Amino acid sequence: MSYWKEWVAKEEKLLREKDNWRTLPSSQGTAPGHIIRDAHHAVLSFASNDYLGLAHHPAMIEQAEEALRTHGTGSTGSRLLTGNSTILAELERALAAWKGTEAALVFPSGYHVNISVLAAVTTESSHIFSDAANHASIIDGCRLSRAKTFIYRHNDLDHLRQLLDASVGADRRFIVTEGVFSMDGDVSPLPELLHLAEEFEAVVVLDDAHGTGVMGDKGRGTLSAFQLHSDNVWQIGTLSKALAAQGGFVAGPRALIDYLINKARAFIFSTGLNPAAAGAALEAIKIAQDEEWRREHIARQAEFLRQGLKDLGYHVLAPGILRTPIVPVLIGSNTQALKVAQALWHQDIYAPAIKPPTVPPGTSRLRLAISAAHHEDDIERTLAAFRRIKSDLVGFDGTDEGTQHEYL
Incomplete structure (x- = not known):
């Protein structure tokens, strides 16, 4: 037996005993x-x-096909080399307008966004405050960052305040939460959370993967559902859920987007989003607002x-x-x-x-x-x-x- 097969078999056995073995x-x-x-x-x-319900929408399929004919099957390189295109720029303008921000930046997936943003904006002296129910990609983003991470009980703002109060010596503070929590089906109490963030001079990183397209006026997301707007909220989302395409994005101030182009490793070192996904997402944004x-x-x-x-x-x-x-x-x-x-x-x-x-x-x-x-x-x-x-x-x-x- 190869040296690695024994420990793989043991791990599989443990997972199966707990009815936790997964198959496709x-x-x-x-x-x-x-x-x-x-x-x-x-x-x-x-x-x-x-x-x-857009994954089979005829207009989205048509726009994906048109993008393929115009731009080809792949972006052929990273966005900083050959992977940029007019359709990606158009998609980013549409996302920013929809989300009510100055700019947006598209990544190959929402996972790429979450493992990039926190690592790009933190130092060893930074503190991250993350909801206990946050998605695995946020957890991995916290781990990849150089910051010290504090986990607050799910949607427990009293616990979050205690952790913020005890946060000493941080050069930057970030509160990370989902808008709609994918496994519990509830939402973050954003009005109170933003108040805390302002009090403690923290930036809110809002992963609205399950809110984008579904919540708020014209599907703009959970922030819109609460009728809130703040430059101190950076909105993260995906194109692969309600928009039925593929890719991820961050929407926020222009200065942030320009910074991430230079510092977000999963953006810099990944091939740009394929044109068909961008074309489909552009059409989905229109449908989400109109219908x-x-x-x-x-x-x-x-x-x-x-x-x-x-x-x-x-x-x-x-x-x-x-x-x-x-x-x-x-x-x-x-x-x-x-x-x-x-x-x-x-x-x-x-x-x-x-x-x-x-x-x-x-x-x-x-x-x-x-x-x-x-x-x-x-x-x-x-x-x-x-x-x-x-x-x-x-x-x-x-x-x-x-x-x-x-x-x-």
Whole structure:
């Protein structure tokens, strides 16, 4: 046996014992609100981030094809060499106008943005204050930075204030939060958080990957939903969720964008975004602003599902201040979450179990994401499926490490 195979096998065994081994799902593609399991079988999907239902929109496909014909299949190099183009400049102007900022900068992915920005703006004397529920890319960005990182309890502003009060000797302070938290479906209390940031002279880095296109006036995001604007908020987002394209961006003051062009390593050393993704994203920004019905439809269907699951006795995490398209159903153990997900799959509904390390141990869940492509009968069918499997949850006594009880 090769020297490395033994320890790989041991790691796999440990993960399998905790029902935490992952494999790639098998499907032949997607359709609006569905995944295609085989040539004759579509499965209702709540796993997609295609919130506005744009992934198969004819206008987006047309614009992607036009960008391919005009600019080719790839950008051929980093943005500082051959990878810049007129379509990327146009996309950045559209993002800045949409987000209400002076400028924007496009990266190959949202992950690239989060691992770049914090590392680019911090020193060994800087302090980062990060919400405990932040995405893995933010956690990795904190680790790659030279700053000292403090984790505050999820949306706990009293705890954040305590940490800020104790922050001594920092040359720069950054509060990092998501706008819409992807696993809990709630939002950051931005008005109070911005007040704290001003009091302690901190910059807010707002990852609005799950808010962009969905929240606020014309889908401008969570900051807009609270009717807030501040140059001390740097907005991060993706083009791959509600905008159904690919790539990431940061929007903020021109001085910040010019600085990142010179200092953000994942921008400097990555090939520029491909033209087709840029063309599709440009069209998606237009649709997101013009078609308010998509957000209204999402809000109605999400509330219908949320209330229906509550009425059945399931533990649905509360969205908090603002309603979002994410409906998390807390189950508890990995084993039971997998059982529920499998029971739904057998009824042609795809809602995969979300397990550690994505969520804390003992809080495995099903995360149901509503799309504008979902219809009322899809929600009724899903509620009927949950009703049929509920008897399998009642009285379940989980045995996973860290799990003390199951949620209904």
